Amino acid sequence: MKCMISPFSSCYYNIASEEYFMSQFDEDVFYLYINSPCIVVGRHQNASAEINQTYVHEQKIEVVRRQSGGGAVYHDHGNLNYGFITKAKGQEIDEVFREFTLPILNVLKKMGANASFSGRNDLVIEDKKISGVAQYHSGGKVLLHGTLLFDSDLTKLAAALNADPRKFQDKSVKSVKSRVSNIRPFLPDTHSIEEFTTTIIQEVLAQFPDARMYEYTDLDKAGIKRLAEEKYSSWDWVYGTSPRFSYNHVLKYEKGLLDIGLTVASGSIEEIAFYGDFFGTKEIDDLVKSLIGTPYHRESVEKALTDVVLDDYIFGLSKELFTDSLFANSIS
Numbered sequence: 220m221k222c223m224i225s226p227f228s229s230c231y232y233n234i235a236s237e238e239y240f241m242s243q244f245d246e247d248v249f250y251l252y253i254n255s256p257c258i259v260v261g262r263h264q265n266a267s268a269e270i271n272q273t274y275v276h277e278q279k280i281e282v283v284r285r286q287s288g289g290g291a292v293y294h295d296h297g298n299l300n301y302g303f304i305t306k307a308k309g310q311e312i313d314e315v316f317r318e319f320t321l322p323i324l325n326v327l328k329k330m331g332a333n334a335s336f337s338g339r340n341d342l343v344i345e346d347k348k349i350s351g352v353a354q355y356h357s358g359g360k361v362l363l364h365g366t367l368l369f370d371s372d373l374t375k376l377a378a379a380l381n382a383d384p385r386k387f388q389d390k391s392v393k394s395v396k397s398r399v400s401n402i403r404p405f406l407p408d409t410h411s412i413e414e415f416t417t418t419i420i421q422e423v424l425a426q427f428p429d430a431r432m433y434e435y436t437d438l439d440k441a442g443i444k445r446l447a448e449e450k451y452s453s454w455d456w457v458y459g460t461s462p463r464f465s466y467n468h469v470l471k472y473e474k475g476l477l478d479i480g481l482t483v484a485s486g487s488i489e490e491i492a493f494y495g496d497f498f499g500t501k502e503i504d505d506l507v508k509s510l511i512g513t514p515y516h517r518e519s520v521e522k523a524l525t526d527v528v529l530d531d532y533i534f535g536l537s538k539e540l541f542t543d544s545l546f547a548n549s550i551s
Contacts, residue, residue, distance in 0.1 A: 221433035222423055224416065225252035227443075230259060230283040230294065235446035238286065240304050241360050243442065248304040249423050249430065251416055254294040257281040258379055261289040261353065265461045267483065267515055272546035274378050276517050284457050287355035287362065293379050297371040297401070299412055301419070302364035307356060316340050316352055319363050322422040323350070330418070331407040340365075347400035369412045370403045454514055459486035470544045474498075474535030479544055483515045493533070501531040517546055 221244060227233050233252040240248045257280055260266045266282055269291040275282065294300065303319040317336060324342065327334035337343040342350035342365075352365035376399070403410070424430045435443075450456050463484045470477045474497065481491040491510050493503055506527065513523045520542055529538050 220247040220249055220423075220427050220430040222420060222430050223248070223250040223433050223435065224420065225250060226435060226440075228253060228255045229447065230254040230257035230281050231447040231452040232443055233300070234259065234283050234285050235451045236443050237302060237304070237355075237362055237364065238446055238450075239439070239443045240302075241357055241362060243439075244304070247306070247427075247429075249302070249427075251299060251301050251419065253296060253299055253412070253416075255281070256293075256295045256375070256379075257283060258291055258293055260284050260291045260457075262286055262355075263288055263462075264291060265464050266458050267461060267466075267546075268464060269380065271379055272517065273543055276546070278375070278379070280379055282457055283451055284460065285353070285355075285364075286357070287353035287364065289351070289353035291380055292351065292366050293371070293376040294366065295371050295375065297369055297412060299367040299369050299416060299419075300364065301367065302362060304360055304362050307359055307361045315354065315361060315363055320350075320352060320365070322426045323365075323367065323419060325426075326415075326419050326422045327402065329422075330410065330415075332402060332405040342367075344400065344402065344405045347398055349400055349402050367415075368399060368401045369415055370401050373399065373401065454486065454516060454519075458514065458516055461486055463489075466545075468544050468547050470540070470547075472536055472540060477533060477536065477541075477544065481515075481545070486514055486516075488513050488515055497536070498534045499530075499532040500534075503532050506532040517542065520545060 225233055225236065227236070233254055236250070236252070240250070256278065258270050258275065260269050260282065262285060266284060270282060301323065305319070320342065324334055324336065327344070332344050334342055334344050334349070337348070340352040341348050349368050350365050352363060355362040461483070463482070465480070465482050468479045470479070476495045477497055478494040479491070482489045488510050491507055493506070509523055509527055510520065513519050524538055524542070529536060529541055533541065
């Protein structure tokens with residue numbers, strides 16, 4: 220088994236690493252990584268509906284889609300992530316989960332935390348979820364990966380994932396809101412996330428006789444970089460693969476009321492309509508036409524509105540507030 224600690228902090232590189240390892244390495248793999256602030260959405264989720272888009276934009280939080288299913292999760296520098304890749308042996312999901320997360324559980328117990336398995340794919344401490352796990356099968360192999368909330372900013376976690384389901388209608392998989400907690404408060408002694416990382420690596424090396432440390436080669440880094448740039452950081456992968464959905468928002472502003480309804484298909488605005496008691500000197504249909512076909516992504520919408528004088532269509536409404544309204548999915 221190859222054991223690795225990622226040299227990357229980019230979510231695009233670390234998620235791309237999973238596909239690279241599965242396709243390039245024949246033997247089992249165990250790896251650890253820490254991402255800069257980001258949201259990782261499941262393969263079958265509507266990325267736009269899972270995130271608080273205004274908050275994510277303001278905080279410069281990256282969004283990436285992984286290959287496995289399950290719900291959206293928030294990562295930051297206090298979140299340690301792990302992954303096991305092994306050949307599929309026809310085992311039940313529960314068996315695979317318990318076999319490969321047992322070293323994690325052992326480490327937590329040795330450090331003094333009363334951790335245990337819960338349900339099909341969670342680790343908990345005193346009924347508080349500290350780790351969620353997802354799986355992905357490809358090419359006769361299975362990837363089992365998960366998060367470990369060691370000392371994450373739970374306030375930002377809640378804010379970044381605080382999407383309002385009332386404003387989105389689709390058939391995608393919705394994230395289940397869980398009662399989560401960091402690991403650190405449950406440890407009797409002070410430990411850094413670096414110490415936590417080292418202890419887990421040592422436990423895996425002890426538990427698996429064929430395990431050994433592996434350093435990323437230049438070829439590995441180049442292959443991961445290519446996947447990250449061409450696939451995982453692309454708008455098409457992150458947002459374009461989201462299922463068709465509808466979005467509605469009502470804005471009350473100083474000069475009136477604006478009711479927005481839009482439909483997104485393949486990640487782009489397919490239909491959009493504006494209703495309300497606003498005034499304008501130009502036909503609202505012209506504004507509609509300028510937005511049809513635009514990727515449902517804040518920067519793309521802002522670019523489409525560059526030469527538009529919004530006051531001509533909706534008097535008294537700023538472009539910033541208008542754009543906020545197209546992505547205002549946080550619960551107030």
